[in-house]
Amino acid sequence: MKIAVINGSPKGEYSITLQSVKYLALRYPEHTFDVFSANQIIFAKEDKLTCLKEQIESADALLFSYPVYTFIAPSQLHRTIEIFKEEHFSLTGKIATQITTSKHFYDITAHNYVKENIFDLGMHYVRGISADMEDLLTKRGQADLEQFFEHFLFCVDHSLYLERREAPQRSRVDLSLPESIEKVEATFDTSALDVVIVTDCTDENSNLARMISYFRSIAPFSVRVENIAEYPLKGGCLGCFRCAVSGKCVYTDGFDTYLRERIQKASAIIYAFTVRDHSMGSRFKMFDDRQFCNGHRTLTTGMPVGYLVEGALASEENLRTIIEGRAEVGGNPLCGVVTDETSPEKPIENLVRELLYVMEKGYTTPANFYGVGGMKIFRDLIYQMRGMMRADHKFYKKHGIYDFPQKKWPTSLKMYLVGMLLSNEKIVKKMGNTMNDGMLAPYRKFLSKVKPKD
Ligand SMILES: Cc1cc2nc3c(=O)[nH]c(=O)nc-3n(C[C@H](O)[C@H](O)[C@H](O)COP(=O)(O)O)c2cc1C
Known part of the structure; x- marks a missing residue:
């Protein structure tokens, strides 16, 4: 079988995940594994892209090989998927699966994201494998990988594919929000509050822009908009881990300072995005991945968050899980998620009211499974890597995050x-x-x- 491997790791040839693919290529030489890196696809000029498109389209199957990055995939893979769709890659009827390496922190939401996009591209899906970073070096890991691949071949032979259960619904309404608007009443002095809306909205006439504008007009506190589509980000996280000791990113676009000064010091954050390819889109993902300069430190615990979302979020269960998971792991009270699927006026007012309550009272709730489970993975990981992840280790010690049961x-x-x-x-x-x-x-x-x- 001719397999096109889509290598979503920004590390290219240095990808740990790709080593599992190389192992399979060595063990099953009767199959060919042609590797196409996300960077190659993203930066390809027109002719080159056409050539890559033809090569990928000529494969029998696609294997997405990538690391889990901040609940999903690296921004580079998000962009690659956008390109597959924009450039109408003809992949219908092909078989696709996935291999990831990670520490299993939200690997499930990453796999669901890629699976959804495989369906969008008209491909058949066979369940993938989520391996730990070190699995390939163990006998068990090697056996798991072989079993995964043989099961994949079995599914191909017998046409045992997973299919999308239902097509996503989009009940979009063109918003027209009222002209004269009163502020929501606040029962305390809000003059010191500084709420930031982080968005990648570029269309002034979009529902998202209207929701942002309505939020600003009724909020009885200062609201800033930070548009990350305009921020001169030089690129997505490279996964180089140079920030592990100092918290300083190798890019010189000033993003780490911008993040710390303009966003993390706010009283609350509202994320405003449009649903794209079952996620928040590659630009937002780039912004998220670049926050790796904060390592695994939950620096904004207690800071309320809210969401303004354009798109059919009701049919995006995985994305809703990501939204909740992020709030839970970060210890950020989730004050509301408003969409344009139905009239958002009342929900935006409710979001403002909830934000006011949380900011006034400092209201938080104990983490649920998403938060507790996620932090246990981080706790074990940082303790093991404390020699390198020094900034994280210091933070975890200071905040009592090392709550090992053996103590x-x-x-x-x-x-x-x-x-x-x-x-x-x-x-x-x-x-x-x-x-x-x-x-x-x-x-x-x-x-x-x-x-x-x-
Ligand atoms: C920016 C960034 C975000 C990450 N996010 C996650 C994550 O959400 N969950 C997880 O388990 N591991 C996460 N990791 C760890 C990687 O998934 C892991 O190191 C992976 O094995 C790297 O594979 P690669 O060498 O193929 O890129 C992250 C690493 C980086 C650099």
Whole structure:
């Protein structure tokens, strides 16, 4: 089989993920693996792009090989997918799958994103493989990879493909928002508040521009717009890890300072984008990836966020998960996600009200699975890489993020005792409700002292 490998890693030949593809090429020499890097496609001039298009179109199957980057794929792969669509790459009926390496932090949303786009391009999908960065160097990892590929071949032989369950719906309305608008009432002094809207909106007549404008007109606090489409970003994150020690990016476009001074110091952030290819689009993704200069430090914990989204977000479950996941991992209260699928006036007013409440009261909620699970992955990763990820390590120590279970030895000891008791049939029979009583004892003691709030 002739397989076109789309290498989405900005590291090109130095990609760790690509080494898994090379392994497959060595193990299965009866198949050909032609590698096309995202950078090659993005920067190709017209003739070159036509040539690459023909080569990719001549393959039997496509294999997307890329690292997971900030919940999805590197901005370079997002741009590549945009080009496939803009240039009408004829891929219908081909079979596609994916290989990623990562630390498994939101690998699921990355895979869903690529899967959705494979469907958009009219291809059949076979489930991909999400490997840890180091898996290829273990016997188990090599076996997993071989099994993945053999399963892929089996699916191709028997036409066992995954198909899109339903076509996304787009119930777009052209917005016309009222002309004279009153500000939402604030019950506290909002003069010191500085809310920033981060957007890549370039069309003044778009629904997104109208939503931004409406938000600004009713907000009883200062609202700045930072348009990242206009910011002179020199390129997407290169994955070079040079920022690991100092937090300084190798690019000299001043983005790290811009991020810290103009965005992270705000009282709240509103992200405003248009849904593109089941994500926020390659420009926004570039902005997100470049935030890697902050490493894995949750620098804006407690800062409220909100979203103004143009597009059919209701049918974008994966993108909604990403929005929630990002807020949860960052410890940012998510004050609302407004779309233009239905009239957004009331939802924008509600978003402003919720922002006001959160900014006044400092309201936060404990992280759910998205946040707790994500931070556990980061905790283990940074501890292991503390020699290199020095800025992250310092931050994690300072903020008590190293909450390893092995440090909780009194609880472990208690569990040994309970385990010993439970393994004795006679004791279990006599116990009755003693265990439940024992578990509730500290809560009962605490609740017995609680007084009504003044
Ligand atoms: C900007 C950036 C963002 C990343 N985001 C994630 C992530 O969201 N989840 C994860 O598990 N790993 C993440 N990683 C780690 C990479 O996925 C991992 O290092 C991968 O193996 C690199 O593969 P490559 O050498 O093929 O580019 C990120 C790395 C960088 C540089």
